[in-house]
Amino acid sequence: MPYRMNEDLPPSVRDHLPPHAQDIYREAFNHAWTRYGGDEATPHRIAWAAVKRGYRKAGNDWVRRDRSPGRAEG
DSSP, X not given: OOOSSGGGSOHHXXXXXXXHHHHHHHHHHHHHHHHHTTXXXXXXXXXXXXXXXXXXXXXXXXXXXXXXXXXXXX
């Protein structure tokens, strides 16, 4: 089921990701849901992959990846 707002996201997403990362998750999930139909597992995997392209886990927090030129991602 697509998510209309970040408040509709599962607690595992909503309670751990910063608002911008939640936006990324929701948009990626909704797009994948439309593309792949009713299989929820695939849209969730795609959404987490989208978040991980822009964010990384630092301890217990999700922080934006540094996208500065010449910087390696970690």
